[in-house]
Amino acid sequence: MLKQLQSQVLSNRQISADFFELSMRWDKTAGIALPGQFLTIRVSQDSVPLLRRPFAFAGFDEPEQTASIIYQKRGRGTEILCGKQAGESLDVIGPLGNHFPVNDGQGESVAAAGGIGLGPILFLVNYLRERDVPVTFIFGCRNSSYIPDNTAFKTASPNICTDDGSVGFKGNTISYLEQNIKINDKSVLYGCGPEAMLKGLSGFADSVGAASFVSVEQVMACGVGACMGCVVKTASGYARSCKEGPVFSAKDIVWE
Numbered sequence: 001m002l003k004q005l006q007s008q009v010l011s012n013r014q015i016s017a018d019f020f021e022l023s024m025r026w027d028k029t030a031g032i033a034l035p036g037q038f039l040t041i042r043v044s045q046d047s048v049p050l051l052r053r054p055f056a057f058a059g060f061d062e063p064e065q066t067a068s069i070i071y072q073k074r075g076r077g078t079e080i081l082c083g084k085q086a087g088e089s090l091d092v093i094g095p096l097g098n099h100f101p102v103n104d105g106q107g108e109s110v111a112a113a114g115g116i117g118l119g120p121i122l123f124l125v126n127y128l129r130e131r132d133v134p135v136t137f138i139f140g141c142r143n144s145s146y147i148p149d150n151t152a153f154k155t156a157s158p159n160i161c162t163d164d165g166s167v168g169f170k171g172n173t174i175s176y177l178e179q180n181i182k183i184n185d186k187s188v189l190y191g192c193g194p195e196a197m198l199k200g201l202s203g204f205a206d207s208v209g210a211a212s213f214v215s216v217e218q219v220m221a222c223g224v225g226a227c228m229g230c231v232v233k234t235a236s237g238y239a240r241s242c243k244e245g246p247v248f249s250a251k252d253i254v255w256e
């Protein structure tokens with residue numbers, strides 16, 4: 001059953017040019033969040049913006065009863081979110097959607113994040129490493145100003161790619177994969193980021209018969225499976241990204 005929470009903001013800080021990390025108290029009766037799942041926030045009690053905004057979990061600490069998101073300031077909703085202070089209450093629904101399947105550890109795991117795809121992939125990387133599943137972590141963004149500070153990455157130490165080469169590898173995450181990462185049919189690839197990146201990741205995995213799972217960030221309205229506003233075209237028809245997703249096997253998606 002869906003649980004609507006009033007979660008207390010614990011911190012909300014800028015971690016790069018326009019990325020923020022918000023951590024909140026989590027009521028355990030709402031359930032445990034797994035990597036890939038998301039929550040929705042009603043950022044204001046006013047009628048504008050009316051729709052809840054979806055964000056992937058970037059971290060979840062069950063014993064401490066805390067959850068976090070990493071978000072980019074984009075429009076009115078995220079602008080209001082940026083102004084939330086520690087101690088304020090947030091109207092949250094979650095955990096929602098499905099989650100990334102965990103690699104059983106038999107093959108190489110590779111997790112790639114592009115831009116605001118960082119949150120769910122960071123959560124996944126930390127989750128796998130806590131379970132002794134080795135994983136290569138790649139983060140790509142436009143330039144050095146988008147790279148979060150080390151406290152946001154904690155110990156995850158990504159391989160960084162920037163479009164302009166100002167830090168790390170010069171190029172996008174797919175070029176990095178093609179030039180630096182050897183995979184085989186036992187490998188499992190994970191991705192979250194722009195659609196072109198997810199399509200590229202899918203093609204890279206397919207080239208050796210590896211499995212790949214992507215989290216799509218379709219625009220959502222209801223967020224709970226009722227409106228069909230978030231569908232993704234799959235080999236077996238349209239699927240709701242808020243209900244059957246947001247994580248899909250990349251080979252099931254019909255890429256445009």
Ligand SMILES: Cc1cc2nc3c(=O)[nH]c(=O)nc-3n(C[C@H](O)[C@H](O)[C@H](O)COP(=O)(O)OP(=O)(O)OC[C@H]3O[C@@H](n4cnc5c(N)ncnc54)[C@H](O)[C@@H]3O)c2cc1C
Binds near residue numbers: 049055070216218
């Ligand atoms: C499952 C899922 C997980 C997401 N996780 C993250 C995350 O971890 N971090 C992050 O920064 N963003 C995430 N997003 C995108 C985030 O929801 C939008 O950036 C946010 O809703 C923008 O709200 P806004 O009012 O600031 O912008 P708006 O002014 O509404 O729009 C600005 C841009 O955001 C996009 N957008 C607007 N509303 C939505 C919506 N309801 N769903 C998706 N995209 C929207 C629009 O296409 C537009 O390009 C996720 C989206 C989904 C569906």
Ligand code: FES
Binds near residue numbers: 219224225229240242
């Ligand atoms: S947002 Fe309404 S069905 Fe997914």
